[in-house]
Amino acid sequence: MKRQITTALLLVAALGLAACNNPDRYKNGMGPGGANGMNGMNGANGISSAALGDVNNPHSVAFFNQRVGDTVHFNEDQSTLTPEAQQILAAQAQWLKENSDFGIIVEGHADERGTREYNLALGARRASAVQEFLNAHGIPAARMKTISYGKERPIALCAEERCYAQNRRAVTVLSNGGNS
C-alpha cells in the first residue's frame, strides 16, 4: 500500500511538471490514482513522463522527490515547521540552488478534521511557511508559487491520526523552467 501511494505521488509529480503554467496539478482529474485520467488526456498539456528521471541521478526529479524528500508534515492545526521539516526543507533549498532550472509550486494541505474554508486558509499558511523557509535559505521568491488545497486532496484515507498526520502536509512540486 505504501509503495502504491509513493508510485502514485511520483506519477502525479511527473504530471505536475507539465502543468507549470497551471499550479493546479489536479486539474482534469490528475490526482493520485489518476492513471486512468492520464490515459484519457489529449496531450494538450504536453505530458512527459520521462521527466522523472533516474532516482540515482542527483539532478533528477525522482531524486528530489524521493531522496531529498518533497513533503513535510505538520502538527494538528499548526503551520510551524517542525525540526524534521526544517531539515528536509534545508536539503530542498540546497538541491534547488544546485538545480536552478527548476521552479517550484508549494502545495499546502490539511487533514479532514476541520471545516473546508478554514482548512483552505490553513493549507495556505503551511505552503507559505515552506516558501518563507526556502526563501530564507536562498531560493528567490520568483522561483516559487504556493497553492492551497485545504482538505480537498487527502493522500491517506483512514479515519485515524496516522492518516490525518500524513495529510497535514506541504509538498514541493518541481516545475520546469524556473519562473513558471
Add this chain to the structure above:
Amino acid sequence: MRLFRTLGLAATLAAAFLGLTGAAASAQEKPGQGPLKIEITQGVIEPIPFAMPSFIAENGAAQDYAGQITRVISADLTGTGLFREIPASAYISRVTSFDAPVQYSDWKAINAQALVTGAVTVQGNQIVVKFRLYDVFSGQPLGQGLQFAGSTGTWRRMAHKVADAVYSRVTGEGGYFDSRVVFVSESGPRSDRKKRLAIMDYDGANLQYLTPANTIVLAPRFSPDGRRVLYTSYASGEPRIYVMNLATGQSQVLDDQQGTMTFAPRFSPDGNTVVFSLERGGNTDLYALNLNSGQRTQLTNTPSIDTGPSYSPDGRQIVFESDRSGTQQVYIMPATGGPATRISFGAGRYSTPVWSPRGDLIAFTKQNEGRFHIGVMRTDGSDERLLTASYLDEGPTWAPNGRVLMFTRETAGENGAPSVYSVDISGRNLKKVPTPGDASDPSWGPLLP
C-alpha cells in the same frame, strides 16, 4: 398572525412548532423563571393530523398531475415532522367536487385537525392548481382559497406553493418548500474527488449541473434574489471566487490578483456587496467588494485566519470566524470593519457562522472532543444549542424562514462520502436530503416569487 391568534388549530400548531423561540419568548416574559434550558435531545412534538384527499382532476389531461401534485404537497408537509397525514382509507367523506360543502363532522370523526382540498385543470401546456384549507375543529376555512396558474412544467413548484401556503397559515411562519439549493455534487475516490456545482429544488428534484467536472469547486452561495451564485473554483489553476449568473450560466472571476487566493464569499442582503476571504503570503483577511463600484475594502487586518463571513439581515454587521485567540471562534464586527466582539465561549472550536434570515440566531459548526456539531446561538453568543453530532458535520445554511438548516455530513474512512442533511432549529427532524450522488456544501436559496 391574525389567523393564528384567532383560530384554535393554528394556535395549537404554533405552540407545538415554535420550540426554541416559543420557550424563549415565554422565559423572557417571565424573568423570574431563570434561564432557558437548552435541550439537545429531540423534544416530543405530536404532529398535527391532516387529511388531504387526492386533488380533483377537473379534466382528463389533469389526471396524472393531480395525483403527483397531491403527493408532493404531502411529502412537503409530512417532511417537516410537524404534520401527520391520515391515510385515505380512513376517510368517511369523499370529496368529489372542489366547491362542494365540507362535512366537518366526517373529518372530525377521524381526528383530522386540518383538511386540504384541491383541484387541477390542464389545458394544453397550461395548468391551474387551486386549493382550500379548513380548520376542522373550528369548522371553518383557514384563509382564502388560492389558485396558481402557469405552464405544466412548473407543476412541482405549484405543489410547493400550495404546501407553503398551508404551512404558513397553520404555523404563522413563512414557508420554504418553493425554494432551491445550490450545492457541490461529488463523485470519484476520496483522494481525487470530482466536484461540480449543481442546483436542485429543496427536496432534491429537478437537478441540474452548473459546471463541468474537470476542476475543484467549493462552497457555492446564493445571492439574496436567487439569480446569482458565488463559488470558489480552481478553474484558473488557483482558487478564485467566481460569480455565476444562473440565467445565462456564465461565470466571471470576482477578484483576480496575482499571488492571492480568494474564497468564502457571501452576498450582502441587498446583493450589491460581496464579503470574502483573501489570502496573501499565508495570511487570510476579510474584504468587501462593492459589485457596482468595484471598490474593494479591507475589513480585517490581523495575522490570523479570518474567514466564513456572513452579513446580518439588515446588512449592518458581519459575523465571521477567526483564530486570533489561538483557536477558531466566532466574532461580530460592523459591516464596514472595525472592532470585533467575540461571541463564542464554549469548549472547542467554532466556525462557519451564518446569520439567520430572521436575525435572531447564528448557526455554526462546532468541533469538540473529536466530534463535529451543527449548532445555533443567539447573536450575543448566549443559549448555544447543539443540534447534531457526528464524525463530520459542517457548513450550515438557513431555510428562507429561518426554521430549518441544511448542512454537510461526511462519513469516515476510505469509503467515506458526504451527504446533505437537514435539521430543524429545535434539533428535531434530522434527515438526509435526497441527491443523486454524493453532495456537499449546500446553500439554500430564497423562497421563489
